[in-house]
Amino acid sequence: MEVNEQSGPHRMYGLDRVMSPEIVEISEESLSVSREGKDVYVAVGKDDADVVTWALENAVYPGGCVYLIHVFPPLNSISTPVGRLSKSQVSREQFHTYANEENLRRRNVMQKYIRLCADSKVAVDTILIESDHTAKAIVDLIPVLNVTRLVMGTERPFSRRLRRGIGKGEYVRRNAPDFCKVTVICNGKSRPQITGHNERNFFECACFSGKFA
Secondary structure (H helix, E strand, O other), rough: EEOOEEOEEEEEEEEEEOOOOOOOOOHHHHOOOOOOOOOOEOOOOOOHHHHHHHHHOOOOOOOOEEEEEEEOOOOOEEEEEOOEEHHOOHHHHHHHHHHHHHHHHHHHHHHHHHHHHHHOOOOEEEEEEEOHHHHHHHHHHHHOOOOOOOOOEEEOOOOOOOOOOOEEEHHHHHHHHOOOEEEEEEEOOOEEEHHHHHHHHHHHHHHHHOOOO
């Protein structure tokens, strides 16, 4: 279900609150503001079970709900045996088949996080956002839903793909409104806020000492 609240180029979708590992559609009222700060929003990618687990163990208040946020890129091309082809290069049937497969993969990813919440007997909602800009989409969502507590992971240790500058988690923390507390998780632990030249030292000492996808 597409939701009216939009910010810039992002499209937001809402899925129902559940106490069992099922995803079903709901009304727009279910995407209203957090209830007195009891709820926690958790941004997840393909491999963030440790982030969800940390939130369940450290950030969930009695009667609160976990909102799982997943940002995924617009589907403009598909994978084929000869490489990626744009939407205009394949038939409508081929594109729809691939899009359905992607939706199924995405739902399967979210199901494992939903099960973690269900196993902890915590209510859970899922919010899907279609955007090319993951960190900005999350920042833009904060005032729309009045998010006061947000948990998200940082890039996995051992990754040689760390770009220069700050990562997604630190970008969100630095650009989030003052009313939102952002906790960044690395290796299953809360990462302290860092600035400037201290960031490289932190990554070397904290992240690369252990074992985001």
